[in-house]
Amino acid sequence: MIQKHIIHRLIQSALEEDVGTGDITTTAALTGAEVGRAKVFAKSNIVVAGIDVFREVFLILDKSIQFSGHCEDGRTVKKGGLLAEISGNLGSILTAERVALNFFQRMCGIATLTRQYVDEIKGTKAKILDTRKTMPGLRCIDKYAVKIGGGTNHRYGLYDGVLIKDNHIAAAGGISKTLARVRGHIPHTLKVEVEVKNLQEVEEAIISGADLIMLDNMTNEDMKKAVAIVNGKVPLEASGNVTLANVRKIAETGVDFISVGALTHSVPASDISLKIE
Amino acid sequence: MIQKHIIHRLIQSALEEDVGTGDITTTAALTGAEVGRAKVFAKSNIVVAGIDVFREVFLILDKSIQFSGHCEDGRTVKKGGLLAEISGNLGSILTAERVALNFFQRMCGIATLTRQYVDEIKGTKAKILDTRKTMPGLRCIDKYAVKIGGGTNHRYGLYDGVLIKDNHIAAAGGISKTLARVRGHIPHTLKVEVEVKNLQEVEEAIISGADLIMLDNMTNEDMKKAVAIVNGKVPLEASGNVTLANVRKIAETGVDFISVGALTHSVPASDISLKIE
Amino acid sequence: MIQKHIIHRLIQSALEEDVGTGDITTTAALTGAEVGRAKVFAKSNIVVAGIDVFREVFLILDKSIQFSGHCEDGRTVKKGGLLAEISGNLGSILTAERVALNFFQRMCGIATLTRQYVDEIKGTKAKILDTRKTMPGLRCIDKYAVKIGGGTNHRYGLYDGVLIKDNHIAAAGGISKTLARVRGHIPHTLKVEVEVKNLQEVEEAIISGADLIMLDNMTNEDMKKAVAIVNGKVPLEASGNVTLANVRKIAETGVDFISVGALTHSVPASDISLKIE
Amino acid sequence: MIQKHIIHRLIQSALEEDVGTGDITTTAALTGAEVGRAKVFAKSNIVVAGIDVFREVFLILDKSIQFSGHCEDGRTVKKGGLLAEISGNLGSILTAERVALNFFQRMCGIATLTRQYVDEIKGTKAKILDTRKTMPGLRCIDKYAVKIGGGTNHRYGLYDGVLIKDNHIAAAGGISKTLARVRGHIPHTLKVEVEVKNLQEVEEAIISGADLIMLDNMTNEDMKKAVAIVNGKVPLEASGNVTLANVRKIAETGVDFISVGALTHSVPASDISLKIE
Amino acid sequence: MIQKHIIHRLIQSALEEDVGTGDITTTAALTGAEVGRAKVFAKSNIVVAGIDVFREVFLILDKSIQFSGHCEDGRTVKKGGLLAEISGNLGSILTAERVALNFFQRMCGIATLTRQYVDEIKGTKAKILDTRKTMPGLRCIDKYAVKIGGGTNHRYGLYDGVLIKDNHIAAAGGISKTLARVRGHIPHTLKVEVEVKNLQEVEEAIISGADLIMLDNMTNEDMKKAVAIVNGKVPLEASGNVTLANVRKIAETGVDFISVGALTHSVPASDISLKIE
């Protein structure tokens, strides 16, 4: 699902960053002829994401490595569970280890956190969305991991979706004026989403023909009213200060989407370790 | 301190990732002629890091932007504090906003977390070290932010420092054998660090001539003994499961360095917002 | 409107392709010190597009060139009209000339042809659309020139619009099945367009919830019926074998859009010449 | 004949331009497991050029695709003729289709047009030449297609051939002065071509030692006289406003070469279609 | 004369190779605020080449550096002579020093050695040629330095000149057969050079219509005979084992060109030093 040439380029550049002109420790400590096997374990409960990226790092460094995955993206693995076995040249495995884990631990971390949000709102109609608050250069793996965790991807960037935010409205002069202008200038294949901050703006957005409405930092009370006002005409997205503690209440207001920046800007890495047997 | 061409390349590629073939919302909503001013505020207490990177994003997108920073890297800013004012073409400011914040919020997040660790061990002789557990491709900004937060940088990558880890020892066959081999193969300008997991290995490392010793996941009790055994001959680095809750106890064992992976692999972004006036 | 770094990269690479290790004729014929002025004329009636790209080629090669444009993108210039004056180092002007004209002549060619289509359907509600049948690597300038000529841009690539074509339907098994599948997998910010080849499929597409319908190679008679069937519920796009000769009849069927591949895959270059005075 | 790394880079970049972060339609419409076969047909009479480039696009996207070509470059295929069969993953075939056709339709278009010019002057000694009026970045495929169509390639760029044009002569001050200067500065391995616009300049060029002479926009009458004056001492190239309608008359003046910019700057794409069976 | 974007890219990549993630000595030793002046001296007699490249390294690293050159390319400077003064930030000067000198010392070395060859054959009609035996990636600076030293450039690469070598003749089957084949396939703007190893082959080459003949490792006696046989019809190039000791004798055989691989494959660097005052 991630474009291969993009992931290839990311791995190549991460390896260049870490290995540089050579892994001097491994080169000095080993003869280069050692072969063996490493096992990769989850050290906490995780939702697996990026096992292919993880494998690819070893293979880009050394085509002769044998990689045997013991899980698939989206699967939950308990603490202590075996994720993969890697065998072949030990020098190659040691050199690739850190870069491979840096990718994998972040991707599993994102999927695991996303799954927690998704589980939290089970039974409601709401879906968890990601945002553009991703690591610079790593958006494709961040968004992929959100999807694997059960989340829904919002637009990828500024070029493939229209989202009129408060700053646009401030700069352009009012919701209806901005929406009218935008309609005339964007491709006919795109929907238009508008950010609003109160119920009056919700009504203005509807009248102005918004296809989607983002409720920014509104109280649950007001969001319930917004749901009633909109009455199914367009989908609603809740946004702002969403946490695991408050997400269910938000979902229960009846909104269609809840976007969570923390999924990608403040996510703890999953704890995963690789051990030479 | 970060090499300019590296940061320039990172920003360029983050802008390409986000803006792609164009910011369709801004292009459609604005005429292109609007000018104005935006203010950037801290929405929580932060240690500033990366103000230059933040500014550079706007300037790379549009050379005519005026950027006026109200803080310097390393400075603490309270919730609500003004970080910068940006004036000029509003379209440019809106298009650059998210990428600029993605860099800045991460860097401040790292510096802020590092500072908490550093403050926690004040009065001991220990220093907080970073690791290679950084975001793929973003190591230079991650390590810079650690330094700004008061931390000390460990080696940059596999090419500029020697660290013999448990997996190397497993693959090569014992500490003393590995150290002897390594000595003969590395540049004479580098010190050799060895990871050990108990007191017996500490003694073996000393005898084998290690320049630095990393104590991996040892109890505070054992680390105190290690300090006594080593008796100032070589510096000691504590590593493994370090948290804000336990870091002071670790520092009080008398070790010289404490390395903390979480500084860069599990750091929450600082909350910062940009508002058009 | 074209992203600056993209156009910069295209020009740089076109210059490298043409100039390679050096313009041996100019270097040998001139001393390098000659300065003077060149005038650029339209040698047929044209709609100007890409005057900024044209200028940029000279400036990327030699910052000291003075470029004075005598027209703006979108303006019609008669045969013999003066388009620009360029003064400065004559060697630089001669070396950049061909690459600059190659870009400019294509862009004006596209805008000029687009304008002819647009003029042809004046008074109808239809809009002229471009396609993805652009020169490999030059899509941004091709689509920009269509817009300048008065055309409307369709999606930019496979990533920012959904268009279910006959081959997708063949591979996935029927219109309604395909549409249902697609709805569940795409971002909620995008509309879904479906290609149909007869009136029965038009009805199936409507029922299945298509947001846009492309009528592929249908007769004008059938397109009129499709317009009646759809009755304004979704926009219709006519496609296939559109020429200047038949475009007005197609527009008069009442469709909303007419897409024309020839605008970018079979366009004659505008005739433009540069003369040293 | 085209350098592999150049064509590889062109295809890669065309795919990135079109596919971007992913073909959302194909990914959503198909499961990813569908396999099948597509046939590629000529929809008008064409001279085939670029079948290897066409195949390479599919293979670069997906190594497992089977491509079976039914023609070779240079062969004429009648309207309706089968050009190739492609089998394997249908998703891959659909994603690669447009980029593959964009290359192939242009290359066949150029070869087909070139062949028409070549056929038109059959029996004369003249050869059809291309120019530097090619698509920016695509010169290697444009020139290759001209050769396949039976044309002869002129110099590739400014670095591998000397052509003193009217603007050089204007800037340097006269034909003989320019030729003398040039002789002293260019590699001894290159011939020198001079552009002239009347018979007097033809004589001046001969006396000044030109190796080749380009007759710019001269009447057929004058070109005949030039042929007589030159009398086989150096080859002559006719240039300017050459069309299919007038090319035979030009060839019959006895010139050695006729250069035709339209072969690459104003060529209609060949009509080719790909259908999933 | 060297294409700016090529030299810029070479310098950029040399700086990245040397400076990497930062000049740790300079950063640690200085505060970053020190300013001052450095002088650059010749420590042996040299022919200057590459002063612009030398300057550019400092400016690419730090735009604020003031560089004042005291010589021009082609000028001879005696041991002890001042070549340049550089003032500004001392940290920048120290960081750029080695890369700048690596380019400059090589270029001066080549020009100095070339000048010795040129001086050695003064009064004869022969010219000193370079070869393709240059440092991988540095051909443009190597060939430029040869020219500055008074040498003449042979073709730049395999794409801009035709040189049929013994291995081609062996593979294709004889001189006349090879020449006939080649004539039919190369652009009409290029001359054809043939390598021969005895007088019989000289005659065969003439008859077959070679434009230039390379005499490979022939005795001076035989080269004199070759000059007589050819009698001015085509230029002759002597090649193989040319040294400063034997070059004059070779020139006196009457050949037109003498190519010297050692100019670029075995050249000693000029001794140049930079001192902070």
Add this chain to the structure above:
Amino acid sequence: MIQKHIIHRLIQSALEEDVGTGDITTTAALTGAEVGRAKVFAKSNIVVAGIDVFREVFLILDKSIQFSGHCEDGRTVKKGGLLAEISGNLGSILTAERVALNFFQRMCGIATLTRQYVDEIKGTKAKILDTRKTMPGLRCIDKYAVKIGGGTNHRYGLYDGVLIKDNHIAAAGGISKTLARVRGHIPHTLKVEVEVKNLQEVEEAIISGADLIMLDNMTNEDMKKAVAIVNGKVPLEASGNVTLANVRKIAETGVDFISVGALTHSVPASDISLKIE
């Protein structure tokens, strides 16, 4: 030992430099179908270095080439010895030949010269070091060849070793002040080397805690005294004007390292030839 992606990139870029848009001689002289075998011989006594790089050039150009090496890096081969046999497409072999030899002749040249220095000081405890005086962009192959020749690599660049030179001391104000500053700012994993120019500075360096001392252009007499003063506390490196003629005397002073810039800045290429059978 050289990072594969670096060497791959160097070869790719050297091939692009030399072959450009195509090897016109080989393409014209051969049909493309010729197959055969070439032998590669040493034409002087050499120490082999870079046989893998040499092979890689042929394989990057044409995967189907069979390459059979008859020697390993580090082996001495006498004049006339067979180094390798290459069989397959003759066109590919001829096109790759020059680039392959340019790399191989330089690398063997460096290894051969290094071996001479190493042999010269046999029996002493000193080791021969390289410097940063390498060809821009080719440091990895230069340093690799030194190692193969029996030399020892100094730091790779400015980022992985600390060397305080005279210019740093001049800029920062004295040895002890500089050393104190540096200690506080560099990673704890690196040793600190200081350049000194007399015995007084040797003592100052020792007192200031230098880990390594470079003796710059000191007499053998003084170097002996320095050895006595230092008395094994830190290693000493002799530097400046080292030649094959004086290197043994220097080694006999008792220094630990002798650095030789000429190994990489003034090395003659080894004479190697490739002949089609």
